[in-house]
Amino acid sequence: MASKFKCRCGALIRKNLYEGSGLRLLVAEELTDVASESTSVDALLDRIVAQSPIVAICSQCGLLAIVDDVDLKVVFYAPVP
Numbered sequence: 646m647a648s649k650f651k652c653r654c655g656a657l658i659r660k661n662l663y664e665g666s667g668l669r670l671l672v673a674e675e676l677t678d679v680a681s682e683s684t685s686v687d688a689l690l691d692r693i694v695a696q697s698p699i700v701a702i703c704s705q706c707g708l709l710a711i712v713d714d715v716d717l718k719v720v721f722y723a724p725v726p
């Protein structure tokens with residue numbers, strides 16, 4: 646998948662982490678359940694980053710996009726007025 650995608654308003658949204666785009670990760674609770682494992686912090690962070698969809702908010706229109714690189718899809722959500 647490309648490093649950016651187009652919002653419904655036409656703005657380009659970058660989806661590369663750690664490039665100052667203000668992205669977030671949508672972390673499933675199961676990923677943080679490590680009570681029974683001896684997982685290192687680095688391995689845990691790698692797993693969270695690899696398996697969590699990216700959440701981006703368009704700076705132009707405020708639309709929220711959830712980007713799932715595993716399923717190669719982007720789903721948009723609009724704020725309720």
Ligand SMILES: [Zn+2]
Nearest residue numbers: 652654703706
């Ligand atoms: Zn937009």
